Amino acid sequence: MQAKQNLTTTESFCLFPEWKNDSFVRSPLFYVGDKYKLLKEIKKYFPSEINKFVEPFVGGGSVFLNIKAESYYLNDIDSYLIQIHQFLCKKAHHPEVFFQEIEFWIKKYGFSCSFKKDIVPKELKLQYKKTYYAHFNKTPFEKLKADFNQSEKSDMLKLYLLLIYGFNRMLRFNAKGDFNVPVGNVDFNKNVYQALQNYFEVVKNKKIEWFNQDYRNFLKELYLTSRDFIYLDPPYLITFSEYNKLWTQIQEKELIKTLNELHQKGLRFAVSNVISYKGKTNEVFKKWAENFTIIPIKSNYISYHDNSHKKFEEVLVCNYL
Numbered sequence: 001m002q003a004k005q006n007l008t009t010t011e012s013f014c015l016f017p018e019w020k021n022d023s024f025v026r027s028p029l030f031y032v033g034d035k036y037k038l039l040k041e042i043k044k045y046f047p048s049e050i051n052k053f054v055e056p057f058v059g060g061g062s063v064f065l066n067i068k069a070e071s072y073y074l075n076d077i078d079s080y081l082i083q084i085h086q087f088l089c090k091k092a093h094h095p096e097v098f099f100q101e102i103e104f105w106i107k108k109y110g111f112s113c114s115f116k117k118d119i120v121p122k123e124l125k126l127q128y129k130k131t132y133y134a135h136f137n138k139t140p141f142e143k144l145k146a147d148f149n150q151s152e153k154s155d156m157l158k159l160y161l162l163l164i165y166g167f168n169r170m171l172r173f174n175a176k177g178d179f180n181v182p183v184g185n186v187d188f189n190k191n192v193y194q195a196l197q198n199y200f201e202v203v204k205n206k207k208i209e210w211f212n213q214d215y216r217n218f219l220k221e222l223y224l225t226s227r228d229f230i231y232l233d234p235p236y237l238i239t240f241s242e243y244n245k246l247w248t249q250i251q252e253k254e255l256i257k258t259l260n261e262l263h264q265k266g267l268r269f270a271v272s273n274v275i276s277y278k279g280k281t282n283e284v285f286k287k288w289a290e291n292f293t294i295i296p297i298k299s300n301y302i303s304y305h306d307n308s309h310k311k312f313e314e315v316l317v318c319n320y321l
Contacts, residue, residue, distance in 0.1 A: 024066050025202055028195035029084065030169040031060025035233060035272070039066055041297055042316050047268060052228040056215035061085060063231055065202050075211035075218040080159060080171055082212040087156035092204035095197065101157055109140035111165060112187040134185040141165050141183040149178040164188055216258055230262060230269040238280040249284065256288045268320040276313040293321040
């Protein structure tokens with residue numbers, strides 16, 4: 001994959017209250033593995049003063065959106081993910097134009113948009129009480145997906161719409177490079193709108209540089225000092241989400257090697273990971289983490305997997321506490 005580096009820094013609707021500094025902002029990408037629900041728990045362990053904030057696995061971006069730093073260096077191996085971030089950052093100073101464009105395409109394809117108006121027929125809601133959005137939006141979604149896949153795949157607004165209306169709001173492409181997520185039981189609602197507004201408000205005041213590289217190459221290219229801070233949220237070795245499928249013992253050992261190198265250079269970092277999951281234990285990471293400060297995290301995934309027995313153990317490991 002060709003590495004891409006672009007410096008991206010720098011009201012429209014008024015139906016919702018403005019974002020407040022004492023609240024947490026959620027990424028409008030609603031990314032799998034997003035740390036939004038854990039921010040209150042993990043952010044309190046982060047340094048209070050940060051020069052460069054560095055994320056080698058930025059994902060949806062909910063963490064960087066809620067961190068105060070002088071500048072931000074953000075990377076992900078997923079080129080489409082980075083392109084969407086760059087696209088949204090460019091729209092931050094003129095969100096009204098973005099919302100006009102997205103409303104145009106929603107109407108053109110015939111999607112529902114509960115944020116503006118409920119257009120799903122009552123009979124469809126009665127017939128499909130829990131999945132009526134999926135049934136209503138399936139035809140426009142398949143049309144948009146076909147149009148995007150037959151194009152040069154460079155229209156990030158259309159890709160963002162596919163993400164918003166797609167199953168679990170996933171970014172997934174097949175071996176041919178085609179977007180291949182089915183329609184989801186979701187639409188463009190007030191939560192999407194508010195997340196976008198908050199994103200625009202935050203990023204327009206941040207100095208951000210985006211990278212699309214392997215995280216090891218990304219870290220090697222940066223000049224970092226003890227005043228900087230690196231937060232890593234890599235794929236989890238022993239869980240089974242789509243995002244983690246290609247992460248193996250080899251990658252886990254490479255991650256630990258990289259973390260040791262950062263520590264030897266006197267650089268501050270915190271890394272999220274899962275130590276145990278459904279009877280499995282990440283022995284490699286667990287043994288390594290014993291050399292640093294291990295903070296148990298009350299993961300928002302625990303109750304989903306098991307409400308009575310603790311089978312999911314997530315941690316934050318810090319080398320500066």
